[in-house]
């Protein structure tokens with residue numbers, strides 16, 4: 001079952017870095033996990049990869065690398081209004097979104113075209129265009145690398161936040177997510193509040209949008225702003241949008257009246273990191289073999305021959321500059337290995 005010849009992870013990370021894994025073990029089922037744990041192959045030091053769309057590899061992987069390829073679509077419960085469906089952790093995210101959209105089960109359509117797999121989606125509570133997976137999430141099943149047990153996590157146990165969950169904190173590197181269940185609506189409510197979705201529907205003369213129309217609009221927006229990893233290596237947003245105090249925001253606004261923002265609470269406000277990076281002059285900048293995407297400054301790209309270290313150094317330069325110019329610490333969103 002082991003592949004002891006070094007395996008290139010070039011096709012397993014969306015930056016497209018030619019990193020080698022010493023031992024790659026493809027996991028197709030929960031039984032694969034249990035058997036390999038009993039055989040003492042899997043332990044706490046094992047690493048996990050899904051779609052490789054949120055990992056920055058800076059060196060080869062010496063530990064056992066587990067690749068999540070657990071498939072499966074199971075209807076768990078159904079009423080006249082809702083359907084609970086569990087998907088295997090290794091299922092491709094966009095594929096399952098389209099499956100739900102085509103069945104007219106609403107809730108995931110705003111999350112169309114996000115790269116990666118189902119098992120990774122709760123870890124950073126993936127979100128886009130006014131929707132996050134916490135809005136439809138029911139439960140997940142995860143294999144504990146320390147005890148070898150399968151555990152169920154309900155919504156509150158996942159402790160979801162903005163691009164955050166239990167699995168990025170106390171549960172970090174401890175769980176392999178085998179299944180995720182979502183509750184979807186058979187009478188979908190359309191959510192077109194965010195950004196350009198409504199404008200695209202208007203342009204097309206769509207007055208009563210279906211979730212398919214919303215999904216198509218999201219796909220159109222993403223394709224126009226975000227680079228296709230198959231063409232230009234990237235990991236989507238590299239940084240989180242920072243949350244700052246209202247007083248700090250007002251100060252920045254004095255010099256930059258065009259600053260965009262999203263309300264968070266009475267005292268705090270979220271500002272787009274892409275806007276900050278663009279204002280600081282980084283948008284479209286190329287540094288060696290890597291750079292900042294020309295259409296969305298939150299995305300760092302590999303022009304083909306780049307390395308993870310080059311991206312890391314570029315990210316650190318951006319962080320330093322944003323701190324100096326705006327007194328804001330940008331937090332990196334992707335996992336650095």
Ligand code: EPU
Nearest residue numbers: 128129130236237239240241260272274275278296297298
């Ligand atoms: N903006 C700029 N310059 C830029 C980029 C953005 O001025 O280079 C401004 C835009 O004009 C807009 C605001 O920033 O007013 C927000 O931009 P956008 O709608 O593109 O979204 P974002 O805040 O940059 C977040 C997510 C994306 C998600 C979009 C849409 C994070 C870290 N990123 O980006 O998620 O697709 O919203 O919901 O929250 C990802 O996580 O990989 C990802 C792509």
